[in-house]
Amino acid sequence: MMTEKLFQTNSYLKTCSAVIESVEGNKVVLDRTIFAPEAGGQGSDTGFIGQARMVHAEEKDGLVIHELEEVTSDIKVGAEIEMTLDWDNRFDHMQNHLGEHILSGILFNKYGISNKGFHLGTDISTLDADMKKMPDEMVEELELEANRAVFSGLPVEIKLIESKEEAESLPLRKALKVDEDISVVTIPGVDCVACCCPQPADTSQVGIIKIIKAENYKGMTRIYFKCGMRALEDFRLKHKIVTTLNKKYSSEDENLLENIKIQENKFNDVRRDLNTMKVKFAQIEAAALLEGAEKVVAREYEDYTLDDLKMLGKQASEMTDLPIILSSTKVNTVLLTHSGQSSLRCGAVVKEFASGFGGKGGGSDSLAQALFKDPEVMRNFVQIALASI
Ligand SMILES: [Zn+2]
Structure with a gap:
């Protein structure tokens, strides 16, 4: 027994009648079909068999087996029924x-x-x-x-x-x-x-x-x-994207990429200027920090990020050989650093004491950092680190 495949000789057949030959669960076999089964890397057709939604068709030994979403009351063996193809999908x-x-x-x-x-x-x-x-x-x-x-x-x-x-x-x-x-x-x-x-x-x-x-x-x-x-x-999608970008960069299609490049260069200039300013600001900040320091340079900040602490630590270590311990309650992080001339082994201090306060971190002899859960334990660690100098 074989299912007659009407789609092979007429791929434009959108509706046609057929006789139901078998129904097993939600799987139906017809004497002929307009539905192409899944084959050769291509999904199957979909549509309706009578009232029932046909969601998938596969071929086994010459039979096309149609899988229904739900078996409706009109799906009965021997019944003549109308097939309707989902044409857009086909x-x-x-x-x-x-x-x-x-x-x-x-x-x-x-x-x-x-x-x-x-x-x-x-x-x-x-x-x-x-x-x-x-x-x-x-x-x-x-x-x-x-x-x-x-x-x-x-x-x-x-x-x-x-x-x-x-x-x-x-x-x-x-x-x-x-x-x-x-x-x-x-x-x-x-x-x-x-x-x-x-x-x-x-x-x-x-x-x-x-x-x-x-x-x-x-x-x-x-x-x-x-x-x-x-x-x-x-x-359409790409046209929409390009149109949006053209508005954003005041461009036409032809010079859009060029204008994006110009904006990118401007942005890079601003970023470079900002970095230069940050370095200058850190130098001023470092000079003030060093005033009156004798054995160690230490300060806690409220709103510094780790990068801010690193920048300040770097500038300060270029001005003094004293050990530097900077911390910030914004990130609950402590930075230990020096010029390389101090005997303080920053990484070793973090390794030895930070974990006792639930801290995480590490580093080299001249630069290390440790992150803590809250400001109190961070301060306890700073006290121990200061005492170790
Ligand atoms: Zn092919």
Whole structure:
């Protein structure tokens, strides 16, 4: 017993009647179907069988098994029932699937490169070209050639072939896998391959083929692409992004990147100026800190970040050989540092005492830091560190 696959001879059949042959749980077999099952890297059609939503179809031993979301009362063995195809989903599959045939056909016929894998995703599709690193110019050329084939409106010829011998007389791009019921899809001058998925009547229905990216994948080049409506949606999204950026940078498409670069340079200048100011400010701060210090330079701050403490510590250590202990209640962190001339081993002090106060940290002989849970334990640690000098 086999399910008659109406989609193979008429891919535009959106509704048709069929007789229910079996119902098992929520799985239904019909005498014939308009629904293409999941196959060769492509998801299945969806739609309605009578009142019931059909969510997935798969093929097993010549039978197409339709999975229903819920078995409605009209689903009964022997009943004649109406099938309704989710056409938008199907046409999207047809556009992207034929796009893959066109890309693969050009890769094979023009460059002698095989397609080792195809996946029609819900958002983007991929094909794996058997070439290690495809140059950018070649990707662009492939895209251009593929769209030329689309714009030429070439017929897509489907031939159901009786025997393997008959199929082998055709210039097939891929070796055959099955022995019977072979459907060969030919785009004159572009591609010829065995395939049982529904196809558009001519290449112009693909609309457009856009390669999104090409990257290395297991020693091959994985090509990501979008066709038809997906390519339009992609263009709409990117157009929206570019329009927003043009407004933000007072640009036109042509000088947008240049204007972004100019803004980036300005931002870098401001950042450099800010850093220079911070250093100058830290030098002034350090000079004041050193006044009157005899054995050690120590101070607690309220609003300093760790970077602020480091900057101040660095400037101060360039002005004195005394050990420096700076802390901030904003980050509950203590910084120990010196010029290298002090005998205080900063890292060792942190290692020896900080953990006793629940602190975490470490560092070298001349620069170390320790982080604490609250200001009180941080201050206790500072007292111990001061006592160790
Ligand atoms: Zn195919």
